[in-house]
Amino acid sequence: MARRNMHLVAFLMTGPTCHHHGAWRHPESEVDNILDPTRYEHIARVLEAGKFDALFFADILGIYDIYGKSYDTMLGRGGQVCLLDPAVILPMMARVTERLGLGLTYSSTFNHPYQIARMLGTLDHLSRGRVAWNVVASTSTLEAQNFGMTEMPGRAQRYDRADEVLEACMALWNSWEEGALVLDKKSGIFADASKVHYADYEGQWIKTRGPLTVPRSPQGHPVIMQAGSSERGRDFGARWGEIIFTLQHQKSDMQTFYKDFKGRMQKFGRAPESCVVLPSIDVVIGETEAIARERAEYVNELVDTQLGMACVSGQIGIDLSQLDPDQPLTDIQVEQGSRGSFDVILQGTAAEGLTLGEAARRFATSELCPQLVGTPEMIADRLIDLFQDHACDGFVLTPTTFPGMYEQFCKTVVPILQERGVFRKDYAGRTLREHLQD
Ligand SMILES: Cc1cc2nc3c(=O)[nH]c(=O)nc-3n(C[C@H](O)[C@H](O)[C@H](O)COP(=O)(O)O)c2cc1C
Numbered sequence: 405m406a407r408r409n410m411h412l413v414a415f416l417m418t419g420p421t422c423h424h425h426g427a428w429r430h431p432e433s434e435v436d437n438i439l440d441p442t443r444y445e446h447i448a449r450v451l452e453a454g455k456f457d458a459l460f461f462a463d464i465l466g467i468y469d470i471y472g473k474s475y476d477t478m479l480g481r482g483g484q485v486c487l488l489d490p491a492v493i494l495p496m497m498a499r500v501t502e503r504l505g506l507g508l509t510y511s512s513t514f515n516h517p518y519q520i521a522r523m524l525g526t527l528d529h530l531s532r533g534r535v536a537w538n539v540v541a542s543t544s545t546l547e548a549q550n551f552g553m554t555e556m557p558g559r560a561q562r563y564d565r566a567d568e569v570l571e572a573c574m575a576l577w578n579s580w581e582e583g584a585l586v587l588d589k590k591s592g593i594f595a596d597a598s599k600v601h602y603a604d605y606e607g608q609w610i611k612t613r614g615p616l617t618v619p620r621s622p623q624g625h626p627v628i629m630q631a632g633s634s635e636r637g638r639d640f641g642a643r644w645g646e647i648i649f650t651l652q653h654q655k656s657d658m659q660t661f662y663k664d665f666k667g668r669m670q671k672f673g674r675a676p677e678s679c680v681v682l683p684s685i686d687v688v689i690g691e692t693e694a695i696a697r698e699r700a701e702y703v704n705e706l707v708d709t710q711l712g713m714a715c716v717s718g719q720i721g722i723d724l725s726q727l728d729p730d731q732p733l734t735d736i737q738v739e740q741g742s743r744g745s746f747d748v749i750l751q752g753t754a755a756e757g758l759t760l761g762e763a764a765r766r767f768a769t770s771e772l773c774p775q776l777v778g779t780p781e782m783i784a785d786r787l788i789d790l791f792q793d794h795a796c797d798g799f800v801l802t803p804t805t806f807p808g809m810y811e812q813f814c815k816t817v818v819p820i821l822q823e824r825g826v827f828r829k830d831y832a833g834r835t836l837r838e839h840l841q842d
Contacts, residue, residue, distance in 0.1 A: 409842055410791050410826045411680045411798030413507070413647065414451050414459040414810060418490060420482035422462070423686060423802040425715055425768035426706030428482050432808040438487065441496050447807050448497035451504055454814030455828050457798070457839045458505025458647075459497075460538055460629060461490035465511065466546040471714035472725035478718065481711035483768075491523060498531035505836030507536030507629055507647075513562055514542065514551045517572035517605075518612050524626045525577060525618035533622030533835035536647060538629040541566045541637070544721075563636045568607035570628070570644050575603035577625040579615035595619075627836045641679075642668035646840060648681045649800050653774055658683050658795035680797035680840055683790075686775040687783050688804050689812045700777040703804055704769045712764030715771075729761025736760060773802055780816035787817075788826055 420428035420435060428435050437443040451459050463486050469475040479485055490508040497506055506527070510520055520537075528535040541562040542548070548556045556562065584599035603614025630641040631649040641648050648665060652658045661683075666676040688703065690696025709729050717724045727736060734757075758766070769775065776786050790796055803809045821827035832842040 415802040418488035419485040423771045429706045460507030463509035468718035471717035477714040503831040509538040511542045512566035512569040521576035528621035536627040565609040568610040572605040576616040580620040709761045712768035715768040784820035
């Protein structure tokens with residue numbers, strides 16, 4: 405069997421919280437610079453020194469106000485709030501790095517393909533071929549309302565539109581052939597217009613004429629990243645995705661997803677190795693196992709109970725503010741139809757006899773991401789085990805402290821992965837797509 409390399413992508417958000425809703429309060433976490441370019445430039449440099457394939461910004465286009473019908477807790481306590489627009493941050497990160505892939509989340513429901521193709525084509529030029537687009541179909545009403553809709557269209561319609569958006573973007577990116585830009589001062593030929601074509605795309609939802617104004621970019625089109633979990637979402641990922649970001653708690657669930665996903669790709673005529681599947685992982689590293697456990701306990705204690713409840717409310721779309729956080733989870737009745745996601749979100753915690761508040765705080769420590777706690781060797785062992793047992797092609801890491809966890813991971817875990825021969829010692833290629841294939 406061909407040798408595989410592990411792929412690593414860093415998860416970022418432009419706010420206090422990524423997956424861990426208490427991490428920003430940790431003494432080692434930097435928050436004073438949350439609106440400052442140096443924060444983003446620094447982390448890009450750290451991740452490039454650690455030879456990560458890429459970083460990407462997850463995004464939410466609004467502030468959750470489900471809990472208590474207000475955003476007091478989510479904003480006031482520092483939950484998942486995205487303060488800045490990643491599209492403006494990525495070019496700064498591109499300027500201080502040379503190889504690191506740079507991804508952002510853009511909704512196919514709220515944006516027109518011409519605008520998406522133009523922005524991402526520009527970024528692919530400015531980064532010299534390192535851009536990824538995390539395509540989301542979006543789900544939340546609060547985001548829909550920020551874009552003038554009363555509510556979200558149904559899933560089927562969202563994905564029908566997403567397919568059309570991707571088709572239209574591809575047509576626009578392909579509207580410039582290689583070599584269309586001539587730049588010959590002597591003959592006065594700036595561009596060979598015969599190599600630039602109309603896109604003439606017309607679907608049920610999307611129409612665009614083209615050509616794009618942006619010349620063909622180094623990667624031709626950005627690397628497509630995706631994270632849909634429904635049947636339709638997985639099919640969409642299997643058709644278009646080159647990086648799939650998933651969230652499973654157990655190794656066996658990761659293996660089931662991995663096998664299912666690679667099988668789906670064949671349905672779309674794609675080779676399984678043309679897309680990497682990366683489950684999300686949190687790590688807490690210590691010099692000894694005991695130190696790591698103590699650190700994990702400390703950072704997990706920093707999650708505020710109200711924020712935990714607001715976080716679960718946001719996930720299941722139900723206001724839990726009227727419920728007593730001290731009541732046992734088993735006593736809680738939630739509305740029909742939401743029980744499924746409630747059970748999934750609070751996975752297994754009912755059996756442990758936890759109260760609602762305790763379970764919500766636990767959820768808010770990682771949003772169901774497995775939290776690996778241990779020495780660098782222990783963390784490397786776990787990652788290699790998952791990777792070699794075909795649970796994944798690598799990982800999306802989320803920070804438990806920022807930027808400390810990434811700095812520690814790059815200094816202590818990456819060298820072990822390199823020594824064990826599963827992770828690159830240096831970049832072999834220039835573009836993100838080349839990194840994903842090395
Ligand atoms: C692990 C994971 C991470 C996601 N991150 C984001 C995100 O940052 N922003 C967003 O708008 N949607 C995000 N989503 C949502 C989706 O990518 C997708 O659009 C949504 O779940 C609807 O698809 P589905 O019905 O197939 O789940 C994420 C989903 C998963 C599973």
